[in-house]
Amino acid sequence: MNVYLHPPGVICAAGRDLAELREAVFAEEPSGVAANGSVWPGHELHLGAVRAALPSVDALPLPQRSRNNALLLAALAQIRSQVDAAIARHGAGRVGVVLGTSTSGIGESEAAIAALARDGALPVGFHVEQQELGSPALMLSQLLGLGGPCYVVSTACSSGAKALASGARLLRAGLCDAVLVGGVDALCGMTVAGFTALDSVDAARCRPMSATRAGINIGEGAALFVLSREPSAVRLSGYGESSDAHHISAPEPGGRGALAAMREALARAGLQPADIGYLNLHGTATPQNDAMESRAVAGLFGLALPCSSTKPLTGHALGAAGAIEAAIAWLTLTGDGRLPVHHFDGERDAELPSIALVAPGQRLAAAPRHVMSNSFAFGGNNATLVLSHD
Helix, strand or coil, rough: CEECCCCEEEEEEEEEEEHHHHHHCCCCCCCCCCEECCCCCCCCCCEEEECCCCCCCCCCCCCCHHHHHHCCCHHHHHHHHHHHHHHHHCCHHHEEEEECCCCCCHHHHHHCCCCHHHHHHCCCCCCCHHHCCHHHHHHHHHHHHHCCCEEEEECCCHHHHHHHHHHHHHHCCCCCCCEEEEEEECCCCHHHHHHCCCCCCCCCCCCCCCCCCCCCCCEEEEEEEEEEEECCCCCEEEEEECCCCCCCCCCCCCHHHHHHHHHHHHHHHHHCCCHCCECCCHHHHHCCHHHHHHHHHHHHCCCCCCCCCHHHHCCCCCHHHHHHHHHHHHHHCCCCCCCCCCCCCCCEECCCCCCCCCCCCCCCCCCCCCCEEEEEEEEEEEEEEEEEEC
């Protein structure tokens, strides 16, 4: 049974909607990520902050009022007509919600604790459930009046990709006729400080696969798709998931878990490595991730497959990253042959396999038929998606 990804709603540092994101990922000069000193006071870092005005959350129940859910509302507004059509066609009880997140409303808790320390009382607009991980899915389900399965996947940086795979399983199990899938994460001090404590944050724009790479740029954003059996331009043709079982935060150095996820995604799609026309790398710009991923990619595809990391544009949006990058894969499949540019300083790491990083202006004769997108997380939690355009 085929499952289809309909045009996404998306908001991130690289664009407030699909059109702006399209311009950013194919542009010859990088945009999006920028210097920011407001998220972690006293520390100016390059971050993937959304600068666009967000919808008000005042009409939501107090436990659901968060920047995270505001980002989600911005993405929802772009595809609301698709969602309403799915509800009208199938009934609210047959439409589910599966989202990835890792922060939910932690930013609201940070502000509330700071107010408590300063004023001796929590602010009136705070509710502890704002940081509950299930809040984004619950908010969408209640707002839309849905009755299908509703849950959040929280496996750090693979969450958004795994949410798409989970939605496909709901469709194939006959539990839903349509699923609203995607991911959302908001910038907050905890994640920025936490990754800095792990020596994983670069104060400058990140440089995936570079000899000078020094870490990630934390980002934020949301991407939502209606996933259904109704034909659309793009199929979610394959997905693969694996676990390294190696280390709480470091990937298995040889990339065995990543390789297993990519192979499983290809097998589920009924494809061979040669069928993939472009690969969106996890590409965080940390020393260990890039080394592991480049070895896994070279081992499966060789050195000719066009690859790029788009995190220098979006930042690493953690629980939303896999969904945002699925939207970039969707744009690549439905485009004119242009490929998302790999922006870095051009200093290749001689210790890594020389995989084919997409240069500015590089394009194919026509849009690829099949693309792959990788998302790898703490604990060696790996997810790979294959999207296809027939």
